[in-house]
Amino acid sequence: MNTKELKYFxxxxxxxxxxxxxxxxxxxxxAFDCEIGRTQLYMIENGKTNPRLLTLIKISNGLEISINKLLEID
Incomplete structure (x- = not known):
């Protein structure tokens, strides 16, 4: 992962x-509600992994927002 990607994650x-x-x-x-592992969620929230699209869809559904809104980073 390069620096730009790392900052995005x-x-x-x-x-x-x-x-x-x-x-x-x-x-x-x-994590349970989204059907993903707690460790996986921890890694995502701390920017230590590149989550798969399906995982991001599960998270956006759990947060009740669109995937577009979730991926919008300032």
């Missing part, structure tokens, strides 16, 4: 974490 992860926390959902429950 860090921003995306921070956005997912912020939106999840705004809904008052803990990481373990959210």
């Amino acid at each position: 860090q921003k995306l992860g921070a956005k997912i974490k912020q939106l999840r926390e705004e809904k008052g959902i803990d990481q373990k429950s959210f």
